[in-house]
Amino acid sequence: MATQRGVLALDIGGTKLAVAMVTPDGRTHAFLSEPTDKLRGPDAVIAHLFEMGHRSITAAGLGGPLALGISCGGPLDAAAGVLTQPLHLPGWIDVPIVAMAREEFGVPAVVENDASAAVLGEHRFGAARGADIALYLTLSTGVGGGSIIDGRLHRGAAGNGGEFGHLTVRPGGRDCLCGRRGCLEAYASGTSIAERANDLLAASDRDSSLRSLPAVRAEHVSAAASAGDALAIEVWDETTALLGQAVTDLINLFEPHVVVLGGGVTRSGSQLLDPVSRIAHATAMPPAARASVTLAGLGDEVCVVGAGVLALDLMEDVNV
Structure with missing residues (x-):
C-alpha cells in the first residue's frame, strides 16, 4: 500500500x-x-x-x-x-x-x-463541518475572526475581512494595538486578560492569589476565578460579558449556524463557553439566537x- x-x-x-x-x-x-x-x-x-x-x-x-x-x-x-x-x-x-x-x-x-x-479547518474537519454559515473567533495573543458564508471563506475586498477582534465593545475603553479604544481584543485576548488583572493588582492592595505569581497569565486568572478569587472573578466576568456581547452582535449580523471559539483562552472550557453561550442565546434576536456556540473541535x-x-x-x- x-x-x-x-x-x-x-x-x-x-x-x-x-x-x-x-x-x-x-x-x-x-x-x-x-x-x-x-x-x-x-x-x-x-x-x-x-x-x-x-x-x-x-x-x-x-x-x-x-x-x-x-x-x-x-x-x-x-x-x-x-x-x-x-x-x-x-x-x-x-x-x-x-x-x-x-x-x-x-x-x-x-x-x-x-x-x-x-475557520477553514473547522469547516472542513471540526466543529463547523458542513455549516453553510459559520463564524470563528480565536482568543489568543490577540482576537481574530473568520467566516464561512454560503459554504465559502469570506475574505473581504482586500483579503482582511473578519477582524472580529476590533468590534467596539466598550466605547472609549482600553487602548488596542490597532490604534482604537474599547475593542474586543483589548478585553478578551489572553494578553489583555493578564494586563487587566495586573492593573487591578497595582491599583489597590486587594487580596488575591495572583499576587504571589512572578508573571500573571490568562490561565492563572481563569484558574484563580474558578477557585473563588474575587479579583480574578472580576476580570473573568468582564471578559465573558464583553465576549458574549460581541458574539451576540455577530449572531444578529450574520445569522450563522454555528459560532466556534478557539485559541489558548478557550482552554478554560465551560468556564468561558457557558456564560458566553448563555448571554448570546438570551440576547440575540430570534431566530438567529438558535445559532450554536461551541469550542473548536480541532483544539x-x-x-x-x-x-x-x-x-x-x-x-x-x-x-x-
Whole structure:
C-alpha cells in the first residue's frame, strides 16, 4: 500500500510557532509547537519556523510535502503572499513570506489570516463541518475572526475581512494595538486578560492569589476565578460579558449556524463557553439566537490544520 502524501502547515503566532505535516484526511503528523520569541525579528523567527518545518517533514515520514500553507495574524496581503504589518509581530513590515517559503521548500505555497485559516479547518474537519454559515473567533495573543458564508471563506475586498477582534465593545475603553479604544481584543485576548488583572493588582492592595505569581497569565486568572478569587472573578466576568456581547452582535449580523471559539483562552472550557453561550442565546434576536456556540473541535492544532487545508486546496488549484 502506497504511503499517503501530505502538505506542510506553518502557523506564525505572536506567542508560539506551530508546524505539522497534514494529510488529506485532516490528520496532523509530527506536530511541533515552540515559542515565537518575536523580539528576535522576522529573519530569526522565520529561520526557526523553517527549521521546525524541516524537522516535521523528517519526523512525519511521509516524504516531501506537495504544497505548503501558512497562517498568520494580519494585516497581510494573501494574494501577494506578503505579511504587510501583523499587529502582534512588531517590526514585521512587508515580509514576503510565500516567496521565502517557496524558495526554502521548493513547493507551491500560500498564506492566509490565521483566523480565516482556522475557520477553514473547522469547516472542513471540526466543529463547523458542513455549516453553510459559520463564524470563528480565536482568543489568543490577540482576537481574530473568520467566516464561512454560503459554504465559502469570506475574505473581504482586500483579503482582511473578519477582524472580529476590533468590534467596539466598550466605547472609549482600553487602548488596542490597532490604534482604537474599547475593542474586543483589548478585553478578551489572553494578553489583555493578564494586563487587566495586573492593573487591578497595582491599583489597590486587594487580596488575591495572583499576587504571589512572578508573571500573571490568562490561565492563572481563569484558574484563580474558578477557585473563588474575587479579583480574578472580576476580570473573568468582564471578559465573558464583553465576549458574549460581541458574539451576540455577530449572531444578529450574520445569522450563522454555528459560532466556534478557539485559541489558548478557550482552554478554560465551560468556564468561558457557558456564560458566553448563555448571554448570546438570551440576547440575540430570534431566530438567529438558535445559532450554536461551541469550542473548536480541532483544539490547539486548529490553525495548523487550517493552514493544511489551504495547502491541500492549493494542490487542487495548481494540479499538483
